[in-house]
Amino acid sequence: MKKILFYTNQFFGQIGGEEFAYTEPFFKEGKVGPSNAMAPQLKDDAEFVRSIICGDNYFAENIDKCLEFVKAQVEEVQPDLVIAGPAFNAGRFGIACSEVCKFVQQTYGIPSITGLYWENPAVEMYKQYCYIIETDKSAAGIRKAVPLIASLAKKLLNGEKLGTPKQEHYYPKGQRVNVFHEKDGATRAVEMLLKKLKGEPYETELEISVYEKVQPAPPIKDLKTAKIALCTTGGIVPMGNPDHMYAATAKFWKKYPVEGDCLEPGKWESVHAGYDPVYANEMPDRVAPYKVLKQLEKEGFIGELYPFLLTTTGNSTSVADATKFGQEMAEDLLKAEVQAAILTST
Numbered sequence: 001m002k003k004i005l006f007y008t009n010q011f012f013g014q015i016g017g018e019e020f021a022y023t024e025p026f027f028k029e030g031k032v033g034p035s036n037a038m039a040p041q042l043k044d045d046a047e048f049v050r051s052i053i054c055g056d057n058y059f060a061e062n063i064d065k066c067l068e069f070v071k072a073q074v075e076e077v078q079p080d081l082v083i084a085g086p087a088f089n090a091g092r093f094g095i096a097c098s099e100v101c102k103f104v105q106q107t108y109g110i111p112s113i114t115g116l117y118w119e120n121p122a123v124e125m126y127k128q129y130c131y132i133i134e135t136d137k138s139a140a141g142i143r144k145a146v147p148l149i150a151s152l153a154k155k156l157l158n159g160e161k162l163g164t165p166k167q168e169h170y171y172p173k174g175q176r177v178n179v180f181h182e183k184d185g186a187t188r189a190v191e192m193l194l195k196k197l198k199g200e201p202y203e204t205e206l207e208i209s210v211y212e213k214v215q216p217a218p219p220i221k222d223l224k225t226a227k228i229a230l231c232t233t234g235g236i237v238p239m240g241n242p243d244h245m246y247a248a249t250a251k252f253w254k255k256y257p258v259e260g261d262c263l264e265p266g267k268w269e270s271v272h273a274g275y276d277p278v279y280a281n282e283m284p285d286r287v288a289p290y291k292v293l294k295q296l297e298k299e300g301f302i303g304e305l306y307p308f309l310l311t312t313t314g315n316s317t318s319v320a321d322a323t324k325f326g327q328e329m330a331e332d333l334l335k336a337e338v339q340a341a342i343l344t345s346t
Helices: 035-042 056-061 063-077 091-108 121-126 139-157 185-198 278-282 290-298 319-335
Strands: 002-009 026-029 046-054 081-088 112-116 131-134 227-232 236-238 254-257 268-270 304-311 340-344
Touching (some): 002 063, 002 091, 035 139, 046 056, 056 063, 091 112, 091 131, 112 139, 121 131, 131 139, 227 290, 236 254, 236 304
Parallel strands (some): 002 046, 002 081, 112 131, 227 304
Antiparallel strands (some): 026 046, 254 304
C-alpha cells in the first residue's frame, strides 16, 4: 500500500481558530480534517500515514523552520504523494500549502497536490511548481474539492497519463505539450471562427492572459498647493497593534493619526510577515516616509501633508480584498479633500 503525507493548518487540523495561528508544526499519525474525506476514495491505492499541522502565522514567519520539519517527516515516512489543504481563498494557508508542495516536489521529486481558489495569491506564485486543483472560494466547497483531489491523486499514485489541466481541474503549469489531433490547425481555426461568427459556443486552444487596464489619474497641476496623503502596505501600525492587523492576508485597513514630524520609533512597529521587521521597527519611516513628506511640506514643495497614515498588510492579500481597500481609502481621502496619495510597499 502506497503512503500519503498530509499537511494542514490549525483550523482544519482541529486545533482551533485564529488564536492558534502561532501553533508550531507537529504531527499526528494517520488522518486529520479533510484527509478523512479523501481516504475512502483512495482506500484501494494508498493510505494517509501521517498528518502535519501548523499554525498559519507561524508558518508565514518561520518558513525555513517549518520546511525543516516537513523535511524530517518526508525522510522518515518516505511518502509516495503529498497532499496539502485545500486552502480555498485563505492567503496564508494557501502560501503554506503551496510552499510545502513546492519544497517536496523540488527536493524529492515526490508529486504534490493542493487546492486553491483562483484568486488566492499563491496560485500565480506556485502553479508552475506543483499541482493546484481549482476549488471554490470557501471551505463550503470541500465536497467538490475532495473528489477532484482524490481523482488526480489516484492517477499520480498509479503512474497514469494525465489529461489536460482543464480535464484534470488543475491550474496550467505553463508547460507546452504536443497533442495529436485528427484535424490540422488551419481546419480547427476556421471551424472555431465560424462558430464565433454564428454566436455558437467554442473553446480556444490558445488562452491569452487579460489584465485590467487602469486609467492613470491626471498629474497634479501645482504640488505647492496640493494636499498629499501617505498610505502603506508595509504593515506599519501603532506599537502593540491595537486593532490586531493581520501579519498576512489582511482583511481590513486602518487610518491612524500621526503626531509630530515622523513615525516615532517605539510608538510604531511593523506587523508584516513578509519581510524582516527589525529595521522597520528601528525607524518606521523607512517603510512609510512621513518624515520626508513633512520636510517637503515645511519647505513649501507640497502644500499640506494629510496628518494620518492609511495602512494595511500587503502580504498574500487577495486581489479582491486589495481592490476593496483601495476603493475605501480613495473615498476617505476624497472626503478629506486630498489631491494625491503616495503608496509605499516594503
